[in-house]
Amino acid sequence: MGIATGSEGLITVLGYGSLLSQRSALETVPSLTGFRRVRLPGYRRIFNKVGVVFFSRHGADAASLEIASCSTQAMAGCEIICSAFEVPEADFSALYEREHRYRWVEVVALDEAGMPVQGRICTSSTDMDYRLNKCVTHAEYYRRVGQYYSGPLWRDDILPFPRYLAFCLEAAASQGQAVLDNFMDSSYLADGCTSIRQYLGSLEPPLQWQGSRGGYSYRAR
Template sequence: MISVVGFGSLLSERSARESVPGLTHYRLVRVSGYRRIFNKVGIVFIAGHGQCPDSLEVSSCSTEPCASTSIIAAQFECPVDQFTELYEREHRYRWIEVQPVALDGRPQCPARMCTGYSDLEYRLNKCVTEQEYHDRVGRHYTGVIWRDDILPFPRYLKFCLVSAASHGDEVLDNFLDTSFLADGRTSIREYLSIRPDLIPSSLRERVS
C-alpha cells in the first residue's frame, strides 16, 4: 500500500474512490507547514468541462509551504497497482512526503501529497518529449500552467466546499481559511465574500 493525502476534491471519499476504488482506511488528518493555493491551471477543466482556455476562472487547488498553517486533509491507503491511475490524474503536480497526524494528535504513517511545481520542472521531469507535453497540455492550452493571476474554476471550488463541509464545520472553516487564491493573499473565505454566487446553496448559512 502507498499512503496518500488529499486536500481538495479528495476530501470527497467518493471522488477518491473514482481513481482508487481499492482504497482503505480513509480518515481525516492534519498536515502542518502547508496551505492550499489555487494557482494551477486545471487542464481537465478545459479539455473535459468546456472552460475557455483564455478564462481566468480555470484554477485547481495545490499546496505550498507555510510554516504557520496546518491543513485538514484526508489520508488513505492506496494499492500499489492503483497508484498509477492517481498519479496520472495528478500528473502536473510534484509529489512530496509529509507527516500527517490524526485530528486527536496521534501520528500517522508518512504519506505522499501533491504540491506545487513550475512549468520548466514539469517539462523536464514529467514530460519526456515535446510530443508528450503537447498531448498532455499543449493541444488544450498554450499558456503557463502555474500562475499567480487565475481564479478557481467555479464548479470545482463548489465541489471542494461541499466535500469539506461534509466532514463538519471545523473542516469547512479550515478549508476557507487555509486556502488562497493564486495571488497568495486572498483567502477563499474573503473571495467568497465578494463572490457569494460561488457558495453552494446548501452552505450559504455556514459560510460567512
C-alpha cells in the first residue's frame, strides 16, 4: 500500500471524531496546515473501542458500559464527512501516539470540488492485532493499557463515554449543520445497528444541544 506523503514531506490525515475540531487537532499537532472538509465514501463511524484515556484521566468506571470512543469501519453505501489536514512527517509520530490503539489505513476521500484526496485515517482493529503488532511485549501492553483496564479493547456491547460523545458532537457542529447531521446519521453504537441519532433520542435525560451555553450538555459522571 502506498503512503499518503506529499513531495514536501507532508502526510495527509483524515479526522472523523474529535479531530473534526481544528482546535483539538492543533493541540496534538500544532504544525498542521490546510485544515478542510472532505467526504469519505464507503466508511461509517462506530463507537466500538474502549477509550483507555477515559480510565487514565477521566475516572471512567470499568463496570459501566459507557466507555466507548469512536472508530471507523468500512461499509458499502455509507459516507462520512471528515476533516483533512497536512502534518509534517517529523510530527506525525505525536498523532500516531495519540491514536496508538487504532489501525491506520490509506483511503481516498473527495474534496468539496469532487477531486480525490489521498490520506490516512484511523480504523478499527482487533485485540490480537494490537497485542501482536503494536505492543509486542506484555510489559508494553501493561504500560499502555493493562494498568488502567483489563478487558478487551474492541467490543460490540459498549456505549459512548458521555463527555467524549458531547465533544465529538460539538466538533461536528463547529463545522456546520450538514456535518452534524452526517455525524449523527453515519455513526453507530458498537452493536453496528443503532445510529447516534437514535441513541441520543433514547437517553433519559436526552443529550441535547445547548447552543446558548456553547455546546452539548452531557450527564455528569
